Amino acid sequence: MKKSKKTISIIGGVLVFIVLLLLILNNVAENKLKKGLENALSQTQSSYENLDVSLLNKSATINKVNLDINGKKISVARAELQGIDIMKYLFSNKIVVGDFTITEPHVILMTRSGDSSASKEKNNKAFNQDILIKNLVLNNGDLKLSQGDSVPKLYTTFSNINLQEVSVNKNTLKGPVPFTYKAYSVKSDSLFFQMNDLHTLTVGSITAEEGNIHISNIKMIPKYTKVEHQRHIPYEKDRYDLTIGEIIMNNFSWKIKNDSLQFQNPYMELNDASLIIYRDKRPPDDPRTKHLYSQLLRELPVKVGVDSLEINRAYINYTQKLREDRPAGTVDFSNLYASVYNLTNIGMDKPDFPKTQIDVQTQLYQKASLKVHWEFDVSDVSDHFSMSGNMGHLDSNEINEFLTPAMNVKVSGAIGDLVFDFSGDDDQAGGDLELAYEDFKVEVLKNNGQDKNGFLSAIANVFVKNTTDAEKDFKDVQVSRDQTKSFWNYLWVFVRKGALKTII
Numbered sequence: 267m268k269k270s271k272k273t274i275s276i277i278g279g280v281l282v283f284i285v286l287l288l289l290i291l292n293n294v295a296e297n298k299l300k301k302g303l304e305n306a307l308s309q310t311q312s313s314y315e316n317l318d319v320s321l322l323n324k325s326a327t328i329n330k331v332n333l334d335i336n337g338k339k340i341s342v343a344r345a346e347l348q349g350i351d352i353m354k355y356l357f358s359n360k361i362v363v364g365d366f367t368i369t370e371p372h373v374i375l376m377t378r379s380g381d382s383s384a385s386k387e388k389n390n391k392a393f394n395q396d397i398l399i400k401n402l403v404l405n406n407g408d409l410k411l412s413q414g415d416s417v418p419k420l421y422t423t424f425s426n427i428n429l430q431e432v433s434v435n436k437n438t439l440k441g442p443v444p445f446t447y448k449a450y451s452v453k454s455d456s457l458f459f460q461m462n463d464l465h466t467l468t469v470g471s472i473t474a475e476e477g478n479i480h481i482s483n484i485k486m487i488p489k490y491t492k493v494e495h496q497r498h499i500p501y502e503k504d505r506y507d508l509t510i511g512e513i514i515m516n517n518f519s520w521k522i523k524n525d526s527l528q529f530q531n532p533y534m535e536l537n538d539a540s541l542i543i544y545r546d547k548r549p550p551d552d553p554r555t556k557h558l559y560s561q562l563l564r565e566l567p568v569k570v571g572v573d574s575l576e577i578n579r580a581y582i583n584y585t586q587k588l589r590e591d592r593p594a595g596t597v598d599f600s601n602l603y604a605s606v607y608n609l610t611n612i613g614m615d616k617p618d619f620p621k622t623q624i625d626v627q628t629q630l631y632q633k634a635s636l637k638v639h640w641e642f643d644v645s646d647v648s649d650h651f652s653m654s655g656n657m658g659h660l661d662s663n664e665i666n667e668f669l670t671p672a673m674n675v676k677v678s679g680a681i682g683d684l685v686f687d688f689s690g691d692d693d694q695a696g697g698d699l700e701l702a703y704e705d706f707k708v709e710v711l712k713n714n715g716q717d718k719n720g721f722l723s724a725i726a727n728v729f730v731k732n733t734t735d736a737e738k739d740f741k742d743v744q745v746s747r748d749q750t751k752s753f754w755n756y757l758w759v760f761v762r763k764g765a766l767k768t769i770i
Contacts, residue, residue: 324350324364343370349400360396371407397434402447403427422457441522451475464489464498465506477517484510492544501552504545511538528569528612539580544594546587555749558649558692560622560642563611575606580628588671595671599636602628614645630657631664634681652689653757659683679705688743688760695756696744699764743767 315330331342349364404427411420430449438445457469470483486508490498495505514535521528563570580602587594604627608620624640638655660681670676681703688697743764747756 324348326350338376339374341372342368345369360398362398363400365401365403366399367403367405368407369405371404373407373409375409375411376413395435397432399432400430402429402432417460418458420457420459422454424452424454426451426453428452443522449476461486464495464503474518477515477519479513479515479518481513482511484508484513492546495544496546496549499549501550502545502547503549503552504543507542507544509540510536513537523569526567526569528571530571530612532573534572534575536575536577537579539577541580541582543582543584544587545585548587548590551750553750556752558642558651558753560644560646560649560651561692563609563622563644564614564647566611569612570610571612572609573607575604575609577602577604577606580604582628586668586671592671595668597630597668598632599628599630600632602626611644619643619645630660631667633664634658634660649692650689651691652687654687656686657681657684679703684761684765686761686764690745690747690756692747692749694744694746695760696742697760699743699761699767701765 312331312333314328314332317326317328319326326347328345329343331340331345333340344367346367346369347363347365348367351360351362354360354362404424406425407427408421408423410418412418428451429447432445432447434445452472452474454469454472457467457472459467461467466487466489468483468485468487469481471481473480486506488495488505488507490505492505495503512535514537515531516533518529518531520530557565581598581600582602583596583598585594585596605625607623609622610620613619621641621643624638626636626638626640628636630636635658636655637657638653640651640653642649642651662676662678662680665681666676681701683700683702685700686697688695688699690696743760745756745760745763748759
């Protein structure tokens with residue numbers, strides 16, 4: 267009996283000791299964690315309410331947090347940590363958290379030209395804490411990037427961001443992204459981005475998980491009407507109105523390599539796009555050099571690797587205004603499908619670096635079928651390229667939609683078939699063009715763009731070859747490139763010169 271009482275007393279004493287130890291450890295942990303948080307917060311302009319730490323629940327909560335760090339303003343309705351490894355925190359100064367949930371985070375980033383990298387380096391050296399968050403969740407937040415004006419440069423809202431195995435330490439803080447992670451998922455409700463002074467970009471929604479990304483309802487919107495647009499440009503500049511139904515990416519990945527941001531994606535889809543381009547030719551020409559696409563990709567500040575890109579059900583409309591007293595000329599391409607292979611600037615020093623290849627099939631004016639194959643080598647500094655294609659039957663009504671406003675010329679008859687194959691570089695191009703036409707006649711119009719100028723029309727038709735030969739074949743069409751014009755002007759000059767040699 268005495269032994270039983272003694273045993274009970276010992277057990278009771280041990281239990282009391284354990285309880286007291288837990289209370290002491292809880293108090294120590296609470297004080298240490300509170301002091302750590304308070305010390306971190308004291309280095310910024312901040313405020314918060316109800317900081318609570320509990321060892322028994324392995325949790326910590328903090329409400330109504332407001333931070334202001336070098337122009338970065340962050341407000342959080344509630345932050346909650348669950349599954350804190352107290353022992354590691356007490357004895358190894360390492361913070362390990364099971365779940366970290368942040369509710370209603372609102373982040374405002376102010377870009378400043380005078381941000382000090384030295385100050386950032388000093389803060390990184392002062393940080394001597396290892397943090398591991400097994401599951402980080404941000405709910406119902408937004409991010410705003412501003413340059414001090416009332417309209418943000420970028421604004422996005424999200425319903426959920428989830429990162430797994432997030433690690434922060436003094437080494438990760440030295441990189442462009444101050445943490446590492448192993449898995450992620452994102453659900454963004456909207457995005458707004460000011461691309462430049464003339465256009466904005468909006469996105470309806472973004473969902474991403476483990477490299478599979480779906481972006482819907484993308485729009486590049488002009489800020490001004492066609493008339494207003496001209497008042498905001500010093501020289502000729504296109505006005506774009508772009509919508510894309512969806513972009514799908516599979517196995518998307520990114521990394522920092524040799525101080526360069528690198529994106530890779532084996533397969534990408536772009537569906538249901540519509541691009542409306544308007545150009546007014548009355549302002550002065552843009553005197554700047556226009557690089558070919560191979561050079562643009564080669565000199566891109568980021569590395570991009572897309573093995574295959576499919577464009578489905580696209581529409582392009584190009585309208586050009588030449589004179590006030592004439593209507594604008596229009597060219598449109600409907601039912602456009604394109605396959606792009608090896609769209610990349612990664613590994614350009616490799617001997618087997620692949621050529622970029624583009625295959626397009628579409629309809630011109632919803633009438634004539636058009637197929638194009640285009641190749642270029644991004645790693646080739648001479649920017650050599652080749653392009654071939656063929657176009658089917660096209661009536662004069664469609665031809666005149668662009669030709670009459672652009673050149674004050676009206677034609678009758680039809681193009682039976684057009685085949686071209688040319689290649690070149692940044693300076694010269696040449697190749698073959700075959701054109702079949704039927705009953706082709708030319709009417710030169712008066713300045714009003716309506717009435718026929720009989721005298722000039724008669725002279726023009728003297729030079730038009732209306733022989734019974736349905737096809738004219740020219741093997742020596744040579745053109746020089748005006749480097750202040752785009753690649754598409756280069757192609758147009760070749761086709762125009764070849765067509766004129768055929769008809770006249």
